[in-house]
Each structure stands twice: as C-alpha cells, then as structure tokens.
Amino acid sequence: MSKELTKRADNYSEWYNELVVKSQLADHSAVRGCMVIKPYGYALWENMRDQLDKMFKETGHVNAYFPLFVPKSLFEAEETNAEGFAKECAVVTHYRLKADPNNKGKLIVDPEAKLEEELVVRPTSEAIIWNTYKGWIQSYRDLPLLINQWANVVRWEMRTRLFLRTAEFLWQEGHTAHATKEEAIEETIKMVNVYADFVEEYMAVPVIKGVKSASERFAGAEDTYCIEALMQDGKALQAGTSHFLGQNFAKAFDVKFSDKNNKLEYVWATSWGVSTRLIGALIMAHSDDQGLVMPPKIAPLQVVIVPIYKGEESKPVIDEKAHGMMNALKALGIRVKYDDSDNARPGWKFAEYELKGVPIRVAMGMRDLENNVVEVARRDTKEKQTISLDGITDYLKNLLDEIQQNIYNRALTFRNENIREANSFDEMVKLLDEKGGFISAHWDGTAETEEKIKEQTKATIRCIPLDNKQEEGICVFSGKSSRERVLFARAY
C-alpha cells in the first residue's frame, strides 16, 4: 500500500476514489460498474442495516423477500414507473448456455433457450410486489400492509462511482399499502423522518428534509420526500427518498379492498429506500487527508489498542493490561481490537487506523504502564492525551459519545455555513461557481424554469424544505411571483 493519499483539496474526486479503495471499504470488480464490498465496508453496512432494521420494526414494519426478476409484462404495468426506469434495465433473455461448437472450451448462449417472456432484473420492486399484494389484500382488515425488504437492485448506469452510483447496489425498500390517502401520506412522512433520524444520529450527517419538484420525483410517485445532505466539496447528495405513490400502483395492478361499508376501493401506497450510497455520503461528509472518519455509533471498530513493546520482557506485561482493557470495553458493548500483530511497527499502525477512521486509538507502552496511564488519540480532532488507567473504560465510552457529537456538529456547521440566499440569477451563478453548497432562491414553480436553470448552471432543485417559511418574492430566473424559496445545488 502506498503511503500517500491524494489531498482532498487537490482533487476531491481522486481523493474519494483512492480513499474507498485504500481504506479497504470496497474495490472495483471484474464486472463493469459493479463493486466488491470488502469486509471492512460490509461491517459498516451491517451496522447501518441493523440499526435501520431496528427502526423499521419499531415503526411496525416486517421484512419479506421478493424475486430478483420481474416479468416484462408486470414491469410495464405501471407506465410512468416503467418508462422512468426502462433505459437502465438489465434484461434476461435466455436461460441456458451451451458448448460453442466452433470454439473448444468456450460457451455460447443457446439460441433454443430463449425465454418466452423476458425477465427484467429489478431496478426497484414496486411491480413484482404490487402484483403480489393483489393476492394478499381483500379487506380493510388486511391493511395497512407494512413490508420492507433488504435486497440488491440493478440500474445500468453509464457512469459509475464506488458507493455513489454502482450498477448493482444493496438497499432496503419499504412497500406499504393503506386504506386511506391520509394514512399513506402519514407513512411517507414518518419514514422520511426515520431516515433523517438515522442519518443524523447514527451517521452524524445533517440532512434537510424536503419534497422533490415534479421533475425530480420518483417515476410513478405523486410526491417524493427526501433527505438531502451536503458533501465537503459543496455538492449535494440525495441520501434517501420516501414516496407517496397515490393509487397509481393499485390501479396498475388492480389491488382493491372492501371498506367497512363493503365498498370496493383502490389501496393507497408508499415506497421508501436508502442504499449503500449512504456509505458514500458518510465518507464525503467526514473524511480528511488522513483518511476516513467513522462516526462511533456505526464504526466497525470503535477503539483500537496498539502496544508499544520495548524488549521481550515488556510483551507479556502489556498484553495482560491490554487484554484486561479490551474485556472491560467489550463488556460495555464497545467494538474493540487489540492489534499486537508483529508485522507492523506502531507508527505504521497509527497511520493505518487513521486511514480506516477508527474513532479512538489507545497506545500502550511500558513508559505508560509504569505511570498507570495510556495515550488516547481521537481520530476526529487528532488530539492525543495521556489518561489514567483508573476509570479508563468509562472515559473511553464517554469519549466515543463526544466524538459522535463533535463530528455531527462539525458537519452541521459546515452545512449551515453553506446554505446561501440568492436574490438574482447572477448572484446564484456566482455563488454556485465560487462557493457551491445549497442556494436558497425563489422559483416560479414551473418545470420550464427549473430545466433552464439546470441547463445554465448544472444546479437542480434538491428539495422544497418541509418546514419552509412562506415568503413572497420573485423567481430568480423568470421574475414571476413566488411564495417560498427552494434549495438548489449541484449534486451527485
């Protein structure tokens, strides 16, 4: 492994790519646009997944699993959704290979094994799920149906980037069915709140909750709620979405229920999802020139203990102290590792764990133990302190909380400093070019204006914030009247 990481300020994009690979989160694979999530990256995903899963269950949802393949006829049933995803679908057309008669040892697709109907590899699962729900829902007593699935999906993107946009990615998708419009909207908002709580509290990434404009809306949705985060290079990242689907899918798949008055009604739907893209958000929100900065609550490893041996006789003494500390920390539920590997010296280990973003490093040598202390280094501020071994476990536990809070506060300050009001188009362009970040500006509410602004500035409307104050003004582009500001940004 080479020592130097490209500097964040020199080339943000290169810094990001190198960081993902060098910190062992993920790697490119032999398949175009698809990544291998390595053990360290997968451990992070597992921590995120487990917490989200807990929050879904606390809000009444259960998990199920639906097929990877969607017959084309089902996929095309909801037209808006199908058209929205059509150009990025992988399609299975055959079910068998055979030996190539002209090329020994090679295989060809067996032309006789052509499928009667093509299978679409799910880019999202509304179609197969709503086709299934039709058989599950007859009465209002079957509602609400609150189901989530953890799955992989495929979207054949032209240009991919590790975690941020891969052809295959892992995610969860919730699909719920409700008796009333009000209840479905309530669910949609509830889940965008769950996402915001998770991302802010566990990933320490502040987000803005909002609603998408019509042109940024999910294909097939009546309304798309989202959480938008700001990366350190001033670009926005959509971190999660929750869709109110109205009765679109119920009508497309003919899902009706009898209400209390025995009247047949179409059900109301929502769907919501977050993906491994969140890991990209985590990296770009917190990391620095030394590497990743993991928020303690989801860090695969929270504390690493590095021994510093001086002569053979010191080894058993340090080992014993370290094991004692490790066990005490484990008893408090802290994820800790004692790295006594002898193939790297302390300095190398320090740099390595900084690259991986481990929140706390404890260095333990004879010099320390003679004074009943250890050296504690925190990753977020890179501060080193000498701490007494008496009460060290409680100290470290509290420090993890403090680091979590500090990382969040730092990201929040950065985010807040990078929301700027623009009152003219010139001002907007200037701010986007010189500062980046979110631009709060009046918009006339039309797709035409939105499109023109996008063409001229590459900035899109990220969202209309949920708690937006109502304020009379004029659209920065068209000069027409507007009732509120919306957030524009260049985005990933």
Next chain:
RNA sequence: CGGGAUGUAGCGUAGCCCGGUUAUCGCGCCUGGUUUGGGACCAGGAGGUCGCAAGUUCGAAUCUUGCCAUCCCGACCA
C-alpha cells in the same frame, strides 16, 4: 453512449515513439536476525498470461485491429 487518457508482479513504475539477450526500479511479500513512543534496518529469497483476443513479422511489452476495465469531460441518472 460521444470526446480524451490509461492498463507492465499485491501497489506505484521504467522500457513502447525507433520490434531483437534473462522486462527496470521502489514499496509490499517470504526466511533469518536486530528492532518497536508516527509509515524500521541488515542479509538472503520468491513472485510476470507486459489488460484480453486476433493479426503483421524470422521475432511483439513495443506495430495494427477488435474487445474488456478504470479515470477525466459531456450526455444520462429518484
């Protein structure tokens, strides 16, 4: 998918223009030893389909074509 660039050991690279002994160097790896408070040192050693495939040639890392992958700029993208 359009324009540009790149691909040589696990990583980073020299050689390619101008074809010709055994493919260069550093890091890492293995063995032994000395070490260990910010990416150790000495000695010895292993590791190569030169991205893949075809072509030109007596001979290809080097020239030609196709393909694959990665990066940058576009287009595309909830």
